[in-house]
Amino acid sequence: MTTDTVNFKPLRLEEIRQRYEGEWVLIVNPMFDDNLEVIEGEVWAHSTNAEMIYRSLSISKGHPASIEYMGDLPEDFVAIL
Numbered sequence: 001m002t003t004d005t006v007n008f009k010p011l012r013l014e015e016i017r018q019r020y021e022g023e024w025v026l027i028v029n030p031m032f033d034d035n036l037e038v039i040e041g042e043v044w045a046h047s048t049n050a051e052m053i054y055r056s057l058s059i060s061k062g063h064p065a066s067i068e069y070m071g072d073l074p075e076d077f078v079a080i081l
Contacts, residue, residue, distance in 0.1 A: 010040050013068075020046045022071045024053040030066045038066050 016025060020043070027041035044065075045056040053067050 008042050008044070010042055012040050013038055016041075016043055016068075017070045019043075020070045023048050024050045024067060024069050026053050026056050026060065027066045027068055028060045028063045030064060038068060041066065 010029070010031070011019075016027070023046045025043050026045040027038055028044045030038045030041035033039050044059060045053060047053050047056075050067075050069070057065060057067070
């Protein structure tokens with residue numbers, strides 16, 4: 001599990017997917033497309049454990065943030081917004 005700060009320069013979502021395949025990432029200062037999908041942002045933390053990333057939200061300190069999974073979610077995955 002890695003929740004270290006990783007990269008503070010904006011990365012395109014495709015690059016984030018390549019670097020962190022199969023991991024949850026905390027993307028801070030995200031940019032969105034017209035469908036509100038993340039297209040770019042700063043990766044501040046990553047982990048294979050989703051709960052660790054949710055706990056790391058406090059490091060964003062009021063900056064806009066998004067938590068994304070860089071892989072295919074299981075069919076039985078449920079998200080509560």
